[in-house]
Amino acid sequence: MKGKFKELKDYADEELLAEIARRSKSKKGLPIKAKCFRCFQEFWIKWNQTTQAHSKKNDYEYWDGKSTKKKICNACLKNLYYNKPVFWNTIKDLKKRKILAGYVSNILG
Secondary structure, three states: OOHHHHHHHHOOHHHHHHHHHHHOOOOOOOOEEEEEOOOOOEEEEOEEOOOOEEOOOOEHHHHHOOOOOOEOOHHHHHHHHHOHHHHHHHOOOHHHHHHHHHHHHHHHO
16 A cells, blocks of 8 residues: 555555545445444445445335335344235335345345
């Protein structure tokens, strides 16, 4: 690492990302740290290069369609999927149900 980030080599991976994000003027392209509204665990939300935005997988508003700023971790998302009555009541859109089923079976497995 050269220049102003030279002293960052002493940080752990998560600390390094946080420090780069803090020092960067633009947050575009950097992962962001979020807290799950269910289990209160902190996790990272990755940047999606294709959509030029942060991943919507962990955005609870994307799944339930209501205007909330809640974030949900992968473990709670998986639990939501396996709790079928809550899953059907929360996610009304059939396309989003299929997308979440794909995430659970392939990614979150």
